[in-house]
Amino acid sequence: MNEHAPLSLRTAAPGYMSGFGNGFETEALPGALPVGRNSPQRCAYGLYAEQLSGSPFTAPRASNERSWLYRIRPTVQHWGRFEKVDAGSWRSAPCAEIEMPIAPLRWDPLPMPERSLSFLDGIFTITTAGDAAAQSGMAASIYLITRSMVNEAFYNADAEMMFLPQEGALRLVTEFGVIDIAPGEIAVIPRGVKLRVELAGISARGYLCENYGGGFTLPERGPIGANCLANQRDFLTPNAQYEDRDEPCAMYVKWGGTLWRTELGHSPLDVVAWHGNYAPYKYDLRRFSPVGPLLFDHADPSIFTVLTSPTEAPGTANIDFAIFPDRWAVAENTFRPPWYHMNIMSEFMGLIYGRYDAKPEGFQPGGFSLHNCMLPHGPDTLAFTGASTATLQPRKLEGTMAFMFETRLPQRVTAFAAGLAQLQHDYADCWAGLQKRFDPTNRDA
Numbered sequence: 054m055n056e057h058a059p060l061s062l063r064t065a066a067p068g069y070m071s072g073f074g075n076g077f078e079t080e081a082l083p084g085a086l087p088v089g090r091n092s093p094q095r096c097a098y099g100l101y102a103e104q105l106s107g108s109p110f111t112a113p114r115a116s117n118e119r120s121w122l123y124r125i126r127p128t129v130q131h132w133g134r135f136e137k138v139d140a141g142s143w144r145s146a147p148c149a150e151i152e153m154p155i156a157p158l159r160w161d162p163l164p165m166p167e168r169s170l171s172f173l174d175g176i177f178t179i180t181t182a183g184d185a186a187a188q189s190g191m192a193a194s195i196y197l198i199t200r201s202m203v204n205e206a207f208y209n210a211d212a213e214m215m216f217l218p219q220e221g222a223l224r225l226v227t228e229f230g231v232i233d234i235a236p237g238e239i240a241v242i243p244r245g246v247k248l249r250v251e252l253a254g255i256s257a258r259g260y261l262c263e264n265y266g267g268g269f270t271l272p273e274r275g276p277i278g279a280n281c282l283a284n285q286r287d288f289l290t291p292n293a294q295y296e297d298r299d300e301p302c303a304m305y306v307k308w309g310g311t312l313w314r315t316e317l318g319h320s321p322l323d324v325v326a327w328h329g330n331y332a333p334y335k336y337d338l339r340r341f342s343p344v345g346p347l348l349f350d351h352a353d354p355s356i357f358t359v360l361t362s363p364t365e366a367p368g369t370a371n372i373d374f375a376i377f378p379d380r381w382a383v384a385e386n387t388f389r390p391p392w393y394h395m396n397i398m399s400e401f402m403g404l405i406y407g408r409y410d411a412k413p414e415g416f417q418p419g420g421f422s423l424h425n426c427m428l429p430h431g432p433d434t435l436a437f438t439g440a441s442t443a444t445l446q447p448r449k450l451e452g453t454m455a456f457m458f459e460t461r462l463p464q465r466v467t468a469f470a471a472g473l474a475q476l477q478h479d480y481a482d483c484w485a486g487l488q489k490r491f492d493p494t495n496r497d498a
């Protein structure tokens with residue numbers, strides 16, 4: 054089986070529950086979950102009940118998110134003395150380290166360093182947008198991991214986190230249960246959920262989106278109807294699994310844009326049972342059923358939205374997470390790649406595997422690009438020439454998976470990203486070969 058083939062013959066993997074935003078319930082010990090109530094006078098097995106709210110209490114039902122956790126120790130016992138920790142190249146918005154470059158930007162993949170890097174040491178932020186404290190905007194980072202976290206746990210109070218592995222699989226040991234992900238899959242860890250990030254192999258590289266705004270949700274399908282795009286049943290949330298370990302553990306918290314650390318005497322991943330709709334999940338991007346133009350023209354990339362982080366303004370996303378997966382191109386008398394364009398939203402792109410049709414050269418798996426608010430971009434010269442002269446047979450774009458974080462806010466580039474040797478200073482030259490083709494005497498030029 055091709056390593057990128059859909060996991061189509063597997064239904065929900067053992068250890069996961071299927072569905073998006075369900076009111077899940079799961080227990081690792083029989084009877085650990087109280088029946089029909091949240092807060093009994095005494096919880097089974099001597100557990101503590103704790104609510105984790107992802108939305109204000111009074112948010113409308115459709116966006117109201119909370120879970121009840123039944124744990125060995127309440128999180129309040131985790132509060133010790135916190136000390137600030139150097140967050141390396143991890144940045145949070147606002148981060149105006151350098152002037153915003155008024156240019157399209159693209160980078161080659163970052164090589165895997167030799168040195169020991171846990172997930173927390175290995176986050177290299179490329180762009181930030183908005184303001185974490187205003188609960189608006191995002192950050193796009195690359196993670197490079199060469200060691201598992203051991204006796205360490207972390208939660209992000211500033212952001213929901215989306216992991217997109219590009220090389221190497223990860224095990225996310227969360228307080229809700231264990232999530233395994235490999236390239237082609239994503240995982241979303243809601244704000245405030247504790248986890249430990251472990252390597253499945255010897256190293257891992259991927260993309261990390263921190264979402265400061267409204268939690269990721271499925272986009273409306275409008276006239277598409279009840280099916281296609283990302284389907285609820287393909288989202289997998291782990292069953293409860295807990296650690297009862299009374300040994301030292303360093304707990305890290307990203308809060309207010311700063312990384313903090315405190316020492317615990319136990320593992321905080323100690324939730325024996327939980328119920329609710331605020332929980333981590335994973336999704337195999339190859340389960341996405343693309344919908345597109347069947348006769349002519351190129352649709353807006355919003356048709357490929359997997360998940361969206363909404364704002365108060367309808368249709369104006371804090372982040373749209375869109376993918377460009379395997380699909381058929383069939384449009385007749387059409388320039389099939391993306392058109393040349395300028396966009397009020399700003400576009401961070403990455404490539405998990407394969408080739409992206411608008412950029413057949415120079416955009417490599419593991420690489421990334423930024424086309425900021427109102428900065429022009431589109432197919433490179435090679436893509437333009439090829440697509441304007443090709444014989445238009447139905448053609449399958451295969452073995453490819455690019456993605457985009459598209460945000461309503463301009464993205465600032467970090468000093469780290471601007472100084473990288475992998476920044477392609479000649480990127481804009483990819484359009485230099487586009488010749489003047491205008492000939493007022495020849496309509497068919």
Ligand SMILES: O=C(O)Cc1cc(O)ccc1O
Pocket residue numbers: 352353354390391392394400411424430431457
């Ligand atoms: O710029 C890009 O490559 C992303 C993109 C793809 C597409 O099909 C239409 C618009 C768009 O911004």
Ligand SMILES: [Fe+2]
Pocket residue numbers: 394396400424430
């Ligand atoms: Fe674009």
